[in-house]
Amino acid sequence: xxxxxxxxxxxxxxxxxxxxxxxxxxxxxxxxxxxxxxxxxxxxxxxxxxxxxxxxxxxxxxxxxxxxxxxxxxxxxxxxxxxxxxxxxxxxxxxxxxxxxxxxxxxxxxxxxxxxxxxxxxxxxxxxxxxxxxxxxxxxxxxxxxxxxxxxxxxxxxxxxxxxxxxxxxxxxxxxxxxxxxxxxxxxxxxxxxxxxxxxxxxxxxxxxxxxxxxxx
Amino acid sequence: xxxxxxxxxxxxxxxxxxxxxxxxxxxxxxxxxxxxxxxxxxxxxxxxxxxxxxxxxxxxxxxxxxxxxxxxxxxxxxxxxxxxxxxxxxxxxxxxxxxxxxxxxxxxxxxxxxxxxxxxxxxxxxxxxxxxxxxxxxxxxxxxxxxxxxxxxxxxxxxxxxxxxxxxxxxxxxxxxxxxxxxxxxxxxxxxxxxxxxxxxxxxxxxxxxxxxxxxx
Numbered sequence: 211x212x213x214x215x216x217x218x219x220x221x222x223x224x225x226x227x228x229x230x231x232x233x234x235x236x237x238x239x240x241x242x243x244x245x246x247x248x249x250x251x252x253x254x255x256x257x258x259x260x261x262x263x264x265x266x267x268x269x270x271x272x273x274x275x276x277x278x279x280x281x282x283x284x285x286x287x288x289x290x291x292x293x294x295x296x297x298x299x300x301x302x303x304x305x306x307x308x309x310x311x312x313x314x315x316x317x318x319x320x321x322x323x324x325x326x327x328x329x330x331x332x333x334x335x336x337x338x339x340x341x342x343x344x345x346x347x348x349x350x351x352x353x354x355x356x357x358x359x360x361x362x363x364x365x366x367x368x369x370x371x372x373x374x375x376x377x378x379x380x381x382x383x384x385x386x387x388x389x390x391x392x393x394x395x396x397x398x399x400x401x402x403x404x405x406x407x408x409x410x411x412x413x414x415x416x417x418x419x420x421x422x423x424x425x426x427x
Numbered sequence: 428x429x430x431x432x433x434x435x436x437x438x439x440x441x442x443x444x445x446x447x448x449x450x451x452x453x454x455x456x457x458x459x460x461x462x463x464x465x466x467x468x469x470x471x472x473x474x475x476x477x478x479x480x481x482x483x484x485x486x487x488x489x490x491x492x493x494x495x496x497x498x499x500x501x502x503x504x505x506x507x508x509x510x511x512x513x514x515x516x517x518x519x520x521x522x523x524x525x526x527x528x529x530x531x532x533x534x535x536x537x538x539x540x541x542x543x544x545x546x547x548x549x550x551x552x553x554x555x556x557x558x559x560x561x562x563x564x565x566x567x568x569x570x571x572x573x574x575x576x577x578x579x580x581x582x583x584x585x586x587x588x589x590x591x592x593x594x595x596x597x598x599x600x601x602x603x604x605x606x607x608x609x610x611x612x613x614x615x616x617x618x619x620x621x622x623x624x625x626x627x628x629x630x631x632x633x634x635x636x637x638x639x640x641x642x643x644x
């Protein structure tokens with residue numbers, strides 16, 4: 211049986227739609243009353259694991275799920291041994307450096323050396339500032355990173371920005387874009403190698419559907 | 428102005444009650460319609476920062492909050508330089524090793540060497556298994572750790588257990604208790620040293636109130 215790891219939250223609805231186009235109906239996970247974390251597809255050929263964003267690559271890397279859908283941001287932050295198969299095109303957002311609108315900083319390079327930078331994505335942030343050759347002190351937070359500059363725990367933050375609303379509501383502005391992120395279909399490398407065609411067929415159908423979406427746009 | 432970092436979630440109600448007994452009324456944070464993460468006390472002498480569990484010691488360690496309330500489990504996992512001031516007695520739970528009820532394992536030492544153990548608390552888990560001298564492979568998950576044994580990603584989990592309901596619902600049993608956890612009042616060491624008496628007064632009142640609760644019980 212094929213197991214698919216799906217991230218709870220913003221990517222879920224589109225993920226379910228993409229698998230539906232490949233013949234796997236996981237719409238039960240969208241039912242607000244659903245409390246199960248393991249949900250069979252209607253055809254019973256497959257099941258979905260409903261897990262947190264950061265756990266999708268873990269289940270795929272360990273082979274407990276052969277396929278998964280997760281944001282590029284998570285893949286880049288956690289660097290697990292999974293195959294990135296299809297850029298699904300939804301879940302658009304970018305990883306940004308943001309500061310207080312009143313700070314006067316226009317670019318990340320304006321930040322004074324040894325500034326404190328708060329982030330949930332400290333690996334991404336470290337890589338970015340290392341490339342700039344700008345030494346910063348990273349403060350790992352697990353939520354509400356926008357509080358960093360407001361409380362003074364950090365001069366800047368590195369965080370995912372979709373609409374920009376959270377930044378604006380908190381008096382912050384984005385001064386640098388680190389990378390653009392979209393949802394990705396990922397696979398377990400060994401499962402793909404041993405696949406007798408069943409997994410590849412799902413991947414192909416999702417890829418075709420994704421190309422179609424792109425053409426319509 | 429005194430800033431207090433409070434953890435969202437299970438500890439919040441009791442935390443607010445304890446500060447109320449010290450004259451700081453943060454009850455606004457309990458209003459379901461409240462969306463602010465920084466909330467002044469009614470007397471305006473202090474403010475509360477509403478953050479995630481794991482971020483409480485960060486704000487306190489960096490001195491953006493002089494005081495905070497957080498579970499002992501978080502303190503043990505993250506090892507930040509904060510002063511642990513009062514065992515508040517609420518938020519009782521324990522860090523447990525759990526396995527499938529059908530596994531037959533009765534103690535952590537029954538686990539085969541190199542078993543996989545899933546946890547959000549990988550530092551606590553590593554310390555425990557190191558002391559047992561039992562080599563295990565730790566799998567870091569960020570949520571729904573009980574899925575670990577069900578999907579086969581891990582033979583055992585290390586997780587917080589309060590009522591035991593989640594374990595039972597998922598066919599798991601606790602086979603070892605690593606430590607007991609309760610909520611703690613923590614402080615920023617430098618703020619405590621520089622305090623002119625205002626912070627100490629709050630600590631003393633919370634300590635007295637906590638002793639009173641203990642006596643009544």
